[in-house]
Amino acid sequence: MEQTAASATKEPPARAAMTGLERSTLRELLIRGPQTRAAIARELGMSRASLTRVTRTLIEQGLIGDSAVELRSAAGRPGEVLRIRPEGRRFLGVKLTGDRLFAVVTDLTAQALAEYDEPLASQSVEQVVGQIGAVRERLAGEYPDITAAGIGLAGDVASANGRQIVLESPFLGWSDVPLADLVSERLGIPATAENDVHALTAAEHWFGVGAGYDSMVLIAIGAGIGVGIVVDGKVVTGTSGRAGSLEHLLVDPAGPRCEHGHRGCVAAYLPKAAIVGALRTPGLDYAAVLDLARSGDPAARQAFRDAGHALGVLTATVANFMDPEKVVITGDGIAVAELARGELDAAIAMYRRRPNGAPAAPDIQPFDFSEWARAGAVLAIRDFLKF
Incomplete structure (x- = not known):
């Protein structure tokens, strides 16, 4: 880490309570990037006087700044551009x-x-x-x-x-x-x-491929399976924090049992442990099974194909239910999408009900544990x- 004199001596800025308009303005710049004052006022329905007061406070707090770059409006006039100060x-x-x-x-x-x-x-x-x-x-x-x-x-x-x-x-x-x-x-x-x-x-909704969308579904695969849902620009968590618990969605009533005894559910195919368990070979871990699949081992390849089909069923089901603008698949088990993309896409095509012109393919995002x-x-x- 490179340390500067400023970072070593800077005092934490005082946290003044922000008004709703200040928070909305800051969110607008965070999510949509640098904008002119006029564009912000239009988007948030603010008067010019109100926006002036809001931006003055945010500038004093060190949260936003005036850009040296100017954008020209439709009328041909240059507009002052405001942007987030990341170091704020x-x-x-x-x-x-x-x-x-x-x-x-x-x-x-x-x-x-x-x-x-x-x-x-x-x-x-x-x-x-x-x-x-x-x-x-x-x-x-x-x-x-x-x-x-x-x-x-x-x-x-x-x-x-x-x-x-x-x-x-x-x-x-x-x-x-x-x-x-x-x-x-x-x-x-x-x-x-x-x-x-x-x-x-x-994080994906504000700063990733979901930025700017009002509705989104994220499917995270790895040690477990999680589904995150955004509706009207907000993450849905549920009364007890369990919104998106779809790991026991049925895939095949004749399939293997998950660790909770459910037969043929998503959790019986898709988590890392389920993929390893499908080979029924003592001493293997996920990394070893992944290597086997990439080298063409039939049993390992089949385990990933089954997992890909289950992921496709889950993706299609949640997309049918939520009808989101964006579906994202990520997580440290994302190799399923690499090794079984055909099975994933085929299951989505089979079960996804979509109108003409609606996007069918999920956005597969690479993942780092950090x-x-x-x-x-x-x-x-x-x-x-x-x-």
């Missing part, structure tokens, strides 16, 4: 697995500035919170001005009486944990927590904007 705020993103902690520091546009990961010393809530605090302190040497933190983890996270509660996280063995409150108290800054797939959906931690930072950014 720093955010900490954290992803927790059952045995590891991944962290990232981002700027206001969710660009990663620093990444770090280490094994979890313990699954104890107290020790995990302490470890998050220690990681923040490690990163604070270069980035002392972290404004807020976001934590993503596998499990059900819901809001109850104004607090975020991890209702259940099987990989960590947690239940009824007020993680956001505990981390906020430990770090001394606002913190938020969310299901990791919902967090990844928020994206989970970056998604945590996006949670913090959205919380900063009270979205």
Whole structure:
């Protein structure tokens, strides 16, 4: 990491409460990029006087700036362009697995500035919170001005009486944990927590291929299967944080059983463990099965073909149900789309009901595990904007 004198000495900016118009203006610039004042006013239905007041405050807060580049309006007049100042705020993103902690520091546009990961010393809530605090302190040497933190983890996270509660996280063995409150108290800054797939959906919606769409579905495949849903520009989480739990959707009533005993569901084919288990060969792990499939092993290839078909059924079903503008498939199990693209596309074509002209193919996005931690930072950014 390259440290500058400014980053080492800069004091954290004061967090003034933003008005709704200020938050809307900042979101507009974050999601849609640099715009003229006139374009922002039109999009948000603001008067010129109101926009002047709003932008003055955001500039004073160091969140936006005037661009040196001017865009010419339809009338031929140059318009002053406003843009986000990425360095205006720093955010900490954290992803927790059952045995590891991944962290990232981002700027206001969710660009990663620093990444770090280490094994979890313990699954104890107290020790995990302490470890998050220690990681923040490690990163604070270069980035002392972290404004807020976001934590993503596998499990059900819901809001109850104004607090975020991890209702259940099987990989960590947690239940009824007020993680956001505990981390906020430990770090001394606002913190938020969310299901990791919902967090990844928020990140892709604001800063990825979903930017600008009002409706989107994200399917994450890997150790598990998660579906994130965006409706009217907002991530749908559900009453108990379980929106998008479609892993037991039926694919084949005569198929194998998943770990919960359901026969022929998506979870019996698509997760990494299901693909490994299909070979019925002791000592293999996912990486080994992946290598076998890429080298042409028939059993491994069939396991991925079955997984690809299941992914296609899931994709078509959720697309039929939600009718979204964009469907994204990603995750650390994305090799399924590489090795079984034919089966994936065939299942979508068979089960997807679409009108003429509607997009049929999902957007397959490459994945790096650090994206989970970056998604945590996006949670913090959205919380900063009270979205």
